[in-house]
Amino acid sequence: MANKLHELLAVEQDRKHKATKTIGETKKLFTNKSPYFDGMVKRYVALEEDSEQIPDEVKGMVTTVKKALADAQSIITQGIDAHISKEETNCSGVAKAELEVDGVKFGTFSATSLLGIEGHLNKLRELYNSVPELDTAKKWEFDGQQGVYTTEAEIKFRSVKRPKVIVKYEATEKHPAQTELLYLDFQVGKYETLNTSGRITVTNKKDMLARIDRLIEAVKVARSKANNVEVNNVKVGDKLFNFIHKDIL
Helix, strand or coil, X not given: CCCXXXXXXXXXXXXXXXXXXXXXXXXXHHHHCHHHHEEEEEEEEECCCCCCCCCCEEECCCCCHHHHHHHHHHHHHHHHHHHXXXXXXXXXXXXXXXXXXXXXXXXXXXXHHHHHHHHHHHHHHHHHHCCCECCCCCCCEEECCCCEEECCCEXXXXXXXXXXXXXXXXXXXXXXXXXXXXXXXXXXXXXXXXEEECCECHHHHHHHHHHHHHHHHHHHHHHHHHCCCCCCCCCCHHHHHHHHHCCCC
């Protein structure tokens, strides 16, 4: 971070622009490319000797919600810090209020800075609202070693139709046996599908959105406190006009 205000002003807009762009790109990743967060391994197990062998089907997971948010966080943080640092520098000596949520203290800020923080939090809420969720129709378990969610193997059997002669009536002394050729389904193998996902649970998503909402509410309260000061009435308007109009009007 720059040490002088002119150094900060030189990079602030660029960092804010990159932060806004990163939020947009990450939202697009969450909404338009949600299959990137899913993986799958489908294996075939033959149930008969000398049965047809079918190769495994594998779909790799491109990324996870955790990684996508971590990649975006550093860039977004630089934009937020640059913006609020400028506001705090420009508001040195003015009334401030402490921002605290659930016992966590974030510091004291001016009303202008708090307004800026609120704007950034509203953008972050839109981003987190687009985070892809796990399919609730499946039973997921978190794999701590891989850092992803997995399901138990889903099994589907593979069948083929084969001819089989069915004896409808046994042969007698007077009549030959009556038979019928039928094509029946025979199970020859099974598919075992293991799903993996880098999405997050519905509950975890709701929890993060709820924390953002509490932050926004706390910012509004702090901003109200920061604005609760006596007005320093300045009478400079007439002096400005008197200078402009001197000896003319």
